Amino acid sequence: MITFKNVTKKYPDGTEAVKSINLSVKDGELLTLIGPSGCGKTTTMKIINRLIEPTDGEVFIHNKNIQEYNIHELRWNIGYVLQEIALFPHMSIEENISVVPEMKKWNKKDLTNRIDELMTMVGLDPEVHRKRKPSELSGGQQQRVGVLRALAADPDIILMDEPFSALDPISREQLQKDILSLHKEIRKTIVFVTHDIDEALAMGDRVCLMQNGEIVQVDKPQNLILHPANSFVEDFIGGRKSPWQTAVDVIIDQTQQHVYSLQEFEAGALPVDETYTVKKSNGNFAFGVHKGRKVDMPVIEHGNTLAEAMSFFEQENYSLLPVTRNNELIGTLSYKDMVLHLKKHRRTKGEVIQS
Ligand SMILES: Nc1ncnc2c1ncn2[C@@H]1O[C@H](COP(=O)(O)OP(=O)(O)OP(=O)(O)O)[C@@H](O)[C@H]1O
Ligand SMILES: [Mg+2]
Structure with missing residues (x-):
């Protein structure tokens, strides 16, 4: 569904953020992307929705080169949760969530229902919160709204760049569950960046581990643990074999x-x-x-x-x-x-x- 062919991103200063990567994300798959800071995760994500243009190689969605899509349609059909919280400060929560559906010209009633449904899903009471401004929400609540905004217009692909980083462990676990059950229900293709190896292993159908702009291993979580490709993978996973001894x-x-x-x-x-x-x-x-x-x-x-x-x-x-x-x-x-x-x-x- 999403295919990278020898994709490289080299910045003018010579930094090679992504080095000739090949990767296929399957239809309906939740792929987690993990690796040390600066290894190229965000760059890889932004190449998918063309916020970053690669210097070499090609990316295909549904076997069509992303260059051949109308860029607005491409972006409307790819929900994106940014690494930093980026809600529009002057707009209410409701308006923030509505941005893409309105561009897609959804009718008012469908949109209102959708907003209620989404906010309820992540534990934000629509009655209480829909008219508030982002500054009147906590950091974690804002981050949830960021996730909802990406889901709002029912895109085929959802990119999430560390969507839970500002959340406390309990909200984080709740939202992980929400995303997993949502994924089970609607089977969207999701690429999910995280710093947390537990999160990567728990959420991913497959995990893609990157290092210095390269992909080291893309595999099912258990294979990363049981068959690490090299010592970098082993170190990154840590001493995770012991829980596997549990009866x-x-x-x-x-x-x-x-x-x-x-x-x-x-x-x-x-x-x-x-x-x-x-x-x-x-x-x-x-x-x-x-x-x-x-x-x-x-x-x-x-x-x-x-x-x-x-x-x-x-x-x-x-x-x-x-x-x-x-x-x-x-x-x-x-x-x-x-x-x-x-x-x-x-x-x-x-x-x-x-x-
Ligand atoms: N505009 C730019 N010019 C030059 N180098 C850049 C630019 N943007 C990013 N880089 C470099 O590209 C590399 C990959 O960056 P990227 O943001 O993809 O990393 P990341 O894996 O998302 O890191 P983090 O986990 O910290 O978010 C880094 O070394 C970064 O410094
Ligand atoms: Mg990043």
Whole structure:
């Protein structure tokens, strides 16, 4: 969907901010972009919406060179959350969010509903806040409005440059969840820059790690941890292997949300686009269902370590797998459960990796 071909950005003073990068962001993917300060993250983002023109190479969106798009249309269809909060100070929150929808000539009623929906989503009461000016909001609230403004006109692509940097950990976690559930719902293509490796691992379908204008590794989060391309990646990830020694039963989802009985399965009407597990009447695992079809899923034992469980995920394409104790199906383990555990583990140990 977004493809970089040998893209270089060299500034007049000779700084090569981005060096011949090749990168493909897939349709509907959330790609996190991470790396030390000055490695070229913001430059890479701004090349996508042509706020920066590369000195060499080409970028394609939907297989069309971005140079061939009308630049206004290109930008309207790419929501952008800037690294620094940049709301229009003289405009109300409502007006700030409305900028692109108004350019796209949305009708008033749709727009009003959209603003209510968006503000409510991030915990800003529309009644209280819609008429306020940015200066009458806290820094974190302003940052949320910045995110909403990027989402407002329903763009195909959303670029977020450290959108949560001014937020306290709790709001940050809340907004991470909001973005993830939003992403799950609407499957937009999102490129998300962060300094926080936990955030990058927890949020990204894939993580792109940059160093000195180059891409060092683009991979699924677990592959960065388990198969770092070199010692830079290893150092950047830090000593993250230990939480992977945690036993699976600490991490599994025991809500039975993805567990159905054989009767329910046979009665039909179970979600076709979800992966889930089915148990026998004695509580034992029967089979898994993927894309509406019965499949033979590997079974994870509750005492397996996370690292062992991961090897099952590497062999299979399923988003979740059954976990059993003495043959009984006690829950499911998903990739997201593992990443969230990893994140929490680092937080509770109070280790923060600075990039
Ligand atoms: N206008 C400019 N002229 C010269 N060099 C520039 C210019 N803009 C950026 N750079 C340099 O390009 C490199 C990449 O900058 P960029 O803003 O993309 O980094 P970044 O990864 O986003 O960093 P941070 O994490 O600090 O935001 C840096 O070395 C920066 O100093
Ligand atoms: Mg930056």
